[in-house]
Amino acid sequence: MKDEELKNLKADKVVDARGTSCPGPLLAAKRSIAEIPVGGTMVVLSSDPGTNRDIPLWAKKMGYEYLGTVEEPGYWRIFVKKTK
Numbered sequence: 001m002k003d004e005e006l007k008n009l010k011a012d013k014v015v016d017a018r019g020t021s022c023p024g025p026l027l028a029a030k031r032s033i034a035e036i037p038v039g040g041t042m043v044v045l046s047s048d049p050g051t052n053r054d055i056p057l058w059a060k061k062m063g064y065e066y067l068g069t070v071e072e073p074g075y076w077r078i079f080v081k082k083t084k
Contacts (some may be wrong), residue, residue, distance in 0.1 A: 001068045006079055009067075012040035018047045018075050025051040026058060033082055035062070040082050046047070049073040057082065 001009070001059040016031045017025035036042055044055055054067040055078045067079035 001079070003068070003070050005070050006070050008075070009041060009043075009049065011043040012036040013042040013077070015042060015044045017051070018045050020046075022043040022054065023047050024048070026054045029055060029058065029080070033062075033080070036082050038082055039084060042080050042082065044078045044080070045075055046078060049076075051078060052076055 009040040013032050013036045015025075015028045017028045020028070023045055025048055027074055029044050033042055044051065052069055059066040059080045062070065063084050065083050069079070070077040
């Protein structure tokens, strides 16, 4: 998805992991994905650059869809769709 589409996407769950370092944001995402329905979208807010690699790899491994990342001042918004 394009940045503009992601910015306007309504997430079912927002996981604010800013200020935590690896593996904090990934662990928070793993816990939170269970709270959203299949077809729902989760956005992880993270200030840790490693999360930009970790979340897409985890999503692929779990069979979820990584939608993209939007860079904001001081953090990233990483979007994942729960597909199963």
